[in-house]
Amino acid sequence: MTTPAFDRRSFLATAAALAAVPSIPASALGQATPAVATPAPEVEGPFVLPPLPYAHEALEPAIDALTMRIHHEKHHGAYVKNLNAALKGLKVTSNIDALIADIESLPADKRTAVRNNGGGHANHSLFWTVLAPPGTGGEPSKELIAALDRDLGGLAKAKETLSATAMSRFGSGWSWLVVTKDKKLAIVSTPNQDSPLMGKSAAETMGTPIFGIDVWEHAYYLKYQNLRADYVKAVLGIANWNEISKRFAAAMA
Ligand code: MN
Numbered sequence: 210m211t212t213p214a215f216d217r218r219s220f221l222a223t224a225a226a227l228a229a230v231p232s233i234p235a236s237a238l239g240q241a242t243p244a245v246a247t248p249a250p251e252v253e254g255p256f257v258l259p260p261l262p263y264a265h266e267a268l269e270p271a272i273d274a275l276t277m278r279i280h281h282e283k284h285h286g287a288y289v290k291n292l293n294a295a296l297k298g299l300k301v302t303s304n305i306d307a308l309i310a311d312i313e314s315l316p317a318d319k320r321t322a323v324r325n326n327g328g329g330h331a332n333h334s335l336f337w338t339v340l341a342p343p344g345t346g347g348e349p350s351k352e353l354i355a356a357l358d359r360d361l362g363g364l365a366k367a368k369e370t371l372s373a374t375a376m377s378r379f380g381s382g383w384s385w386l387v388v389t390k391d392k393k394l395a396i397v398s399t400p401n402q403d404s405p406l407m408g409k410s411a412a413e414t415m416g417t418p419i420f421g422i423d424v425w426e427h428a429y430y431l432k433y434q435n436l437r438a439d440y441v442k443a444v445l446g447i448a449n450w451n452e453i454s455k456r457f458a459a460a461m462a
Contacts, residue, residue: 255296255303258282258289259334267342271443276431281337284427288329288402295322305331310406310414328402332383332421339420339456341449350454352461360394367396368445371422374398375441381425384441386453387416388460419456420448 261281266274296319302308309327312320340346349357349364361367367386374396375384382400389395390413397405397415405415422444429440 255301256289256292256305256330258286259337261337263342268340268447271343271447272340272429273432276429279431280427281333284425285329285333288326288333291322292326292330295319295326305334306404306406309404312407324407325402328404328407331404331406332402332418332423335418336421336423338452339449340444340447341452343447346447346449347451347454349450350457353450353454353457356394356457361396367394370396371420372438372441372445375422375424376438378424384422384424385415385418386420387418388457389416390414392461417456417460419460420453 258281261277264274265277265281268277299316299319301315305327309323309331312323312327315323348354354364357364357367361370371384371386375398378384378398378400380400382398382403385397385399385405387395387397387405395416399405399407399415405418407414422441424437424441429437433440433443
């Protein structure tokens with residue numbers, strides 16, 4: 210049982226439209242789907258907190274039920290609430306990934322709020338779906354295994370690099386497995402709630418995230434206190450490779 214983290218049909222339609230026009234780089238995603246149309250008063254924010262695709266206790270012992278409840282309802286819930294508040298009065302795409310990929314098209318006084326809260330919404334919406342109850346996440350598809358071998362030295366080495374990247378992120382942020390615009394796997398890190406979709410600059414994104422590890426203390430402090438390495442190892446142990454493989458296939462299409 211999974212819940213789509215975003216409007217995948219819309220996202221794929223955008224990707225298909227871009228693929229049909231090879232001269233347009235992936236970084237032009239925002240130009241293909243303008244994030245902002247004309248201001249419209251009385252428009253409620255379009256974003257809602259997605260339900261978890263499993264019970265709060267389903268990820269134990271890797272992640273405890275209380276951490277899951279607070280993380281989902283309070284932290285993710287606050288990102289959604291604050292995002293909608295920031296966008297009040299603007300007519301925007303309801304595709305969160307398209308929105309955060311084109312922050313520069315938003316009014317200047319909205320960009321920081323959308324970067325932090327839109328990023329938080331996008332990142333957590335992905336995060337819940339790429340974890341699975343212990344023993345149920347399956348294995349990477351043969352296509353994903355082949356790409357891991359080719360680009361990252363294999364699955365075991367990729368897990369090591371994801372872990373090292375998570376450990377070296379100073380303060381709060383994320384460690385990601387992404388598909389780059391030239392269809393290679395890469396492991397990157399972002400600070401705060403930045404998403405790889407936001408890019409290193411307006412001209413170049415880091416890629417499409419297919420797996421991420423949240424290394425904000427709110428993700429692990431109740432159970433692991435300061436032991437981030439133990440938490441990261443536990444998260445890698447409950448990775449939902451079935452879902453990650455689906456996201457890989459979509460990003461490669
Ligand atoms: Mn978090």
